[in-house]
Amino acid sequence: MMLINGQPSDSVSALDRGLSYGDGLFETIRFEQGAAPLWARHMQRLVAGCERLRIPQPDAELLWQEAQQASGGQTRFVLRITVTRGLGERGYAPPAVALPTRIVAAFPVPVISNELYTDGIRLHRCRTMLADQPLLAGIKHLNRLEQVLARAEWSDPGFGEGLLCDSHGHAISATAANLFAVVDGVPVTPALDRCGVAGVARAEMLAAFPQCQVRDLPLGEALRASELFLSSSVRGILPVQAVGDNVYAPGPVGRAMQQHWLDLGFRDALAYSTRPA
Amino acid sequence: MMLINGQPSDSVSALDRGLSYGDGLFETIRFEQGAAPLWARHMQRLVAGCERLRIPQPDAELLWQEAQQASGGQTRFVLRITVTRGLGERGYAPPAVALPTRIVAAFPVPVISNELYTDGIRLHRCRTMLADQPLLAGIKHLNRLEQVLARAEWSDPGFGEGLLCDSHGHAISATAANLFAVVDGVPVTPALDRCGVAGVARAEMLAAFPQCQVRDLPLGEALRASELFLSSSVRGILPVQAVGDNVYAPGPVGRAMQQHWLDLGFRDALAYSTRPA
Incomplete structure (x- = not known):
């Protein structure tokens, strides 16, 4: 309605x-x-x-x-x-x-299989680059053609999301989710003062896990991460399994954030909380 | 209707x-x-x-x-x-x-006084900068928050338009019109392959006046121009009288384009065609 x-x-x-x-x-x-x-x-x-x-x-x-x-x-x-x-x-x-x-x-809430929550999704690496516009960065405004173009780059259902960079080669986000990478043992999420949307699930995780760093994240660093996962206020925390040839296994930081998501009251992917990380 | x-x-x-x-x-x-x-x-x-x-x-x-x-x-x-x-x-x-x-x-067609066509308009210099997004540059899409923010910068009716730059200090356009500058005797209009809208009146003038150059136009060059004017498919050719402390008089290139606009059949500012440039 x-x-x-x-x-x-x-x-x-x-x-x-x-x-x-x-x-x-x-x-x-x-x-x-x-x-x-x-x-x-x-x-x-x-x-x-x-x-x-x-x-x-x-x-x-x-x-x-x-x-x-x-x-x-x-x-x-x-x-x-x-x-x-x-x-x-x-x-x-x-x-x-x-x-x-x-x-x-x-x-309706989109249906996402437990398998994706437990094993992760594959990301398409988008050619569309997010433009620098500090006046519009962070807020969730209605000018979303960049996201539409990025999302239109793939139709293979094997890709669960796309990885978007800015024009400086920094990893920024997915098309409709934020990005976290564990780099040298420290969880990092990209700074969003020039482009991107500052997600509400991201804000929640930053508040619950104050060890997270918010900073520029060069794509190379993101791809070398020991863990890579997405946050979305609709889909929760989704581990990334692969970006191109780079593969990842779900790890303790993403699992802890998934648990926090469940603790908030969201009923997703109950499976992962009962399986060893 | x-x-x-x-x-x-x-x-x-x-x-x-x-x-x-x-x-x-x-x-x-x-x-x-x-x-x-x-x-x-x-x-x-x-x-x-x-x-x-x-x-x-x-x-x-x-x-x-x-x-x-x-x-x-x-x-x-x-x-x-x-x-x-x-x-x-x-x-x-x-x-x-x-x-x-x-x-x-x-x-309705907006009413613009003959005085503005003959003597020109003043431009507000916008702080809003246009972001580089080659995938969206040139086309007239519906993502127009940059123009809305730029236009919201002034309410003084003494300003007839705003001058917009990109983040590299190039003059690009007005909020709803394209820009022409006569630099060292040559008419120049900014290249629009990274931002801006490629106007239809601009395209018409480029076709009718092949001596025009399309290139990057640093703001300093635009401000030192001997003539500065705007093109719009709704408002035609409008001379610029001033940008901040920089003042301009309408000149022969702008007048020739105004005449071309009239020759196309638009009935604006008939006064200027009967007054000496």
């Missing part, structure tokens, strides 16, 4: 600036047993994005109520919240007083 | 990938006395954009018919055509078979 500005509807004005210019933000939030363990972090990022784009902030309390309504009684779903700058005249100038559009919709 | 996929309507699905990811393209096409002198160039750019993003191309003949219908009998208007990849499931992966969404809508 979908709500637009609080009303059941499945369409928006063709003059919405979200459509005209991608002038807005979104969040995809996983609900489990009616709870959204990372809700506060999603709201925090949404507010930060609104501040960056100077879009009036939506009321988090109202969004929570609308999430309940959109769920239609389901307790396990992915909620997408989209906030745009609303209607606009033709032209880039933002209206002096914006009346944002709020879209709240529930979707 | 607005047509969505050929039907009178003013709304699109909230699941359209144009809204979700800015996954699409647009054109704004000026009609004058029922004709669109740059129609063929607009269609050419739209097709190039569709090829780049691998969106099925719309039928130009059909778009022309829909333009007539959307005009509602007006003969002078700006037509916006938006083409998106259409509906999508959640996730960046493009659907194997895309059914594009086509939005055709007519808007």
